[in-house]
Amino acid sequence: MTIYQIAVLPGDGIGPDVTVQAIRVLEVIRELDADFDIRFTEFNWNSEYYLEHGSMMPEDGLEQLQAFDAILFGAIGDARVADEISIWQLIMPIRKNFRQYVNMRPIKRLSGIDSPLKNESPVDFVVFRENAEGEYSNIGGRLYQGQPQEMAVQNTIITKTGVERIARYAFDYAQASGRNKVTSATKSNAIIHSMKLWDEAVAEVAADYQGIELESYFIDALAAYFVQRPESFDVVVASNLFGDILTDLGAAIVGGLGVSPSGNINPEREYPSMFEAIHGSAPDIAGKGIANPIAQIWSAALMLDHLGRPDLSTAIVSAIETVLGEGRVRTPDLGGNDTTEQLGTAIAQVVKDQLTVKGEC
Template structure:
């Protein structure tokens, strides 16, 4: 039996704390299930590495990572290092060079979680965010810095190929999971060039999936609909910035940032995909042992599904739900008093009985 090779990058802030618990859960499955084998190699790259070496990862960092089956990423961000360094010298090179052009983020209210909304209907949909271009393209610059006429230009890059492949991924996911509707986030009434191309390409792709409805909403209205009727969504497809904002809003509706996983996917599996919680490094609580590890553990579940073990992915989510419903071991953000380590251990114990 081939063991999955996983690169672990704990990163900054609470990243190492929550990643340790995700690894703990995966190791519990490794010990309990004879059909599953996994090997980890940890890379201590991040802000501490930068402060010691002047770079976020070694020159050959990508070469070291490219032969792994997947990457489990903790977090990036440290007040001692500028964001343009932490983001653009570590996480962005991985996403872009490894062609992780699909960012997937489940918006799902797990059993036992109370929503901030009065609406008690099920909230369970997937957001696919274009992850390689869009508003986060590093194209532009500054002119006349520190002068009264200073100006900045940041260009949005929308390509037919980029929109087509994320739209196809969203529709194929909908088809595979028996979903009846894909919702597209746009703003083509005001952003008349890039978003108009977005609309045209998404509509063209939708024609190949006649059994799936295409709903197109302007981003401002869509944000309101996330709050007013979240139960109406099944699959949402969005550009880089729109998807980023919408999923943070979605996270707030289903328990907060500590409950929201993500995957940066290279669908062709030519390169490893990367899985991470969306909460970031949370420096205000780093080192206190109170960070919620559920989002990172759930990200590990997404990783197993990507690696072809949806059965084990489902088992992890069930274990998370059981711990939440019992309400004996929860971190402060969920109304409990338990530590990061205690929650991780509780989920690891539950998963042993489910695999």
């Protein structure tokens, strides 16, 4: 039996609340599956830690995390700490130093959730966002701050290697999952250097996958198509910024940020991958116990798939859909009055029931 060692960073705001529910579901599986064991080590590296220590994590924080099989991350963000500090001293160092260059974000309309779109066609696609370079670079600076001639330079870093590896991951996923189209997000008509390289590198990779169609859209048009015909997409590949924006839009059309998971993946498995809901710390509802835990529970399911247990990952997603389909337990964002704990408990119970029926206890 493999024992999986998981680092848990609950973070700020609603992060701890939703992370507790994800762990609740994983612990149910541990109790019922004789071939599955998982251990959690919690690290309270968050804004409170920063206010006390002057940094978001210890100097050897990355070294500590590297020993784990995966990282389950809550959310980060606190009005008392500037966003650039919390992001660039915690999330970005993990993503970049652990070479988590694949950000995977499923966009799926789950049964029982109303969409703001009139279109009721099934929506089920995956966005692969380049996660290590692109527009999210700290290369640049500001001059003459506070003066009339103040200026800022922010450099975008696009490398052929970086584009090729995220594109290949997207095409491999499409091939393995039986999807027949990859859509590339670009803006090469206006961003003529970095996005031209992006287009060329994606096209070169696509040539190796004869059975999969490549289509390319400018980011502004693609955003419109996400709303007009989301059912037409299979796999989308995008740069760091474009992927970030598209997936928030994608989440909105299938029920909101509260149901949208993500994985920051190091495909070579040299370092642990990190799994987190795409929502933030939601300070407006922090401490109220009403946050939707589905995105974090689903992120834990992505983690299990990455760790080699797609069967357990499928069981969790099936349980989420069952609870939503019943419509009895819903947090306020889904039109109900139930708490984070009540929704998490309901999903954990369905997971338990499913595994018990299958005789995995």
